[in-house]
Amino acid sequence: MGTGHFSSVQMLDGIGIVTGTMMFYTLINGSFYSDPADIDPWQDIGFYSRSVIPRLLGGMISALQVVLIALVIGFALGLLMATFRTLSNRPLNIVATAYSDLFRNTPLLVQLTFIAFGLPEIGFNPPVFWDAVIALSLNTGAYQSEIIRSGIQAIPKGQMEAARSLGMTNTQAMRHIILPQAVRITIPPLANESVNMFLNSSLLSVIGFMDITRVGNIVAIQSFLWARTFLYVAVTYFIITYSFTTILRKAENKLKIPGLGGGEI
Amino acid sequence: MSDKKTLLEVHDLHKMFPGDIHAANGVSFKVRDKQVVAIVGASGSGKSTVLRCINQLEKPTSGTIIFDGEEITKEGVDINTVRSEIGFVFQGFELFPHLTVLKNVTVALELVKSLSAEEAETKAKEVIESLDLDDKLNAYPGELSGGQKQRVAIARALAMDPKLMLFDEPTSALDPELVGYVLDTLRLLANKGMTMVVVTHQIHFASEVADWAIYMTEGKVVEQGVAKEMFKNPKEERTKQFLASTLKDK
Numbered sequence A: 001m002g003t004g005h006f007s008s009v010q011m012l013d014g015i016g017i018v019t020g021t022m023m024f025y026t027l028i029n030g031s032f033y034s035d036p037a038d039i040d041p042w043q044d045i046g047f048y049s050r051s052v053i054p055r056l057l058g059g060m061i062s063a064l065q066v067v068l069i070a071l072v073i074g075f076a077l078g079l080l081m082a083t084f085r086t087l088s089n090r091p092l093n094i095v096a097t098a099y100s101d102l103f104r105n106t107p108l109l110v111q112l113t114f115i116a117f118g119l120p121e122i123g124f125n126p127p128v129f130w131d132a133v134i135a136l137s138l139n140t141g142a143y144q145s146e147i148i149r150s151g152i153q154a155i156p157k158g159q160m161e162a163a164r165s166l167g168m169t170n171t172q173a174m175r176h177i178i179l180p181q182a183v184r185i186t187i188p189p190l191a192n193e194s195v196n197m198f199l200n201s202s203l204l205s206v207i208g209f210m211d212i213t214r215v216g217n218i219v220a221i222q223s224f225l226w227a228r229t230f231l232y233v234a235v236t237y238f239i240i241t242y243s244f245t246t247i248l249r250k251a252e253n254k255l256k257i258p259g260l261g262g263g264e265i
Numbered sequence B: 001m002s003d004k005k006t007l008l009e010v011h012d013l014h015k016m017f018p019g020d021i022h023a024a025n026g027v028s029f030k031v032r033d034k035q036v037v038a039i040v041g042a043s044g045s046g047k048s049t050v051l052r053c054i055n056q057l058e059k060p061t062s063g064t065i066i067f068d069g070e071e072i073t074k075e076g077v078d079i080n081t082v083r084s085e086i087g088f089v090f091q092g093f094e095l096f097p098h099l100t101v102l103k104n105v106t107v108a109l110e111l112v113k114s115l116s117a118e119e120a121e122t123k124a125k126e127v128i129e130s131l132d133l134d135d136k137l138n139a140y141p142g143e144l145s146g147g148q149k150q151r152v153a154i155a156r157a158l159a160m161d162p163k164l165m166l167f168d169e170p171t172s173a174l175d176p177e178l179v180g181y182v183l184d185t186l187r188l189l190a191n192k193g194m195t196m197v198v199v200t201h202q203i204h205f206a207s208e209v210a211d212w213a214i215y216m217t218e219g220k221v222v223e224q225g226v227a228k229e230m231f232k233n234p235k236e237e238r239t240k241q242f243l244a245s246t247l248k249d250k
């Protein structure tokens, strides 16, 4: 050390200590660079909470709106595409397969960027809210179609035969016998997909949509309180997601039909 | 017997499956009104295939099937209407597990027969009661014993007022102590004059209830005749062997 040269191990140690200390101070005081002389209103936890929490809640509500609309559209799309894939009709089958493969084999972030920033180039430029809805619907629709399709395939062949033997048309049998069972056994994976969608909605911040993550970013940039802010952000996601799964698990147990299983949520 | 009208005529029925499997190889027989026909034969001899070709759950490769005076194997026949007049009971029951017993019976009445919800319910309850299942109306299939499930499956088919009932080994998936319970139901139907084709391994039951018997091997009818005579004095050597081995097992 006398020569002024650090070994790489010492250097790593040093970096570790410095960042560790910074993180510690950040957690305790809000900011490492806090100067007692400088009266920063953000340092007042009461002021912080009063100004940040409503903004985070606003971001959460926007995100939930987009996600819920996308989940509903995605479910309809998923049902339709999954049904197409069980038909013997070639063109419909190809369309449905191509759609699901395309959206499940490319990153959501790329899909979002393409729709929000790429499509305006060809004159398609809706408000960012609808960019978000379109991108998330198409993405979750692809995953949901896959989930529902495997649900349909899990229904024994005899169910369709029994329905047809009573004189039902293929469409009637699908609608009243096969799909209700398929959807019921796919509740756990669909719940899982819904949670994923909500968590992935944090990517919407990239296209300028005011979701929780973007609100958190803005607050943190203004206040320099990254740890505290993103702790709030994380807790917000956690509360929503966790209560959703808990409620759904309870509802599923209550609605359980004897002998008709689904997995654990 | 022969003065009665022919309800079903299967003529030179062939069914090929991929892999050169000739599951039905020129099967012909007739079912007259109010008759009970039993089909027996070893596993894989094509009994289910013949039954499933009748209501075209399998499409026959060739041959004609005439049901109630109409050739139903012709192009352009509305198969759904035909199927609504032919009840089918599966070995594995195939009840709809997401529907209650009552709904299992009403669903096709509403969708296929276009009855109103109340009409369907009245009709369904009547049939369910006649099979002694009234205490199970609101149960789900998952809550029933195998014998009860099969009775519900029979009720579901019966509620459509079919002209013909097809049974594919209706007791094979049941615990031995429940077999009699379902066979009683079949006896009841036979006594009421329901026309039925029953694939079964229950030779005693078949010789008691059936009017006509058909013995199949390898997709072909080896022998057919008046049930009591055929089971007592089979003419063909293969029928003798089959009956001897089947009755010995029991």
Ligand SMILES: Nc1ncnc2c1ncn2[C@@H]1O[C@H](COP(=O)(O)OP(=O)(O)OP(=O)(O)O)[C@@H](O)[C@H]1O
Pocket: B017, B018, B021, B022, B023, B041, B042, B043, B044, B045, B046, B047, B048, B049, B050
């Ligand atoms: N969907 C199918 N695809 C291919 N082969 C089939 C199919 N269904 C039946 N087979 C074959 O056709 C033949 C006759 O089968 P089938 O089920 O009609 O016999 P079965 O007499 O009903 O037998 P079991 O008493 O075991 O029910 C068998 O060799 C069977 O493997």
Ligand SMILES: [Mg+2]
Pocket: B047, B048, B049, B168, B169
């Ligand atoms: Mg069979």
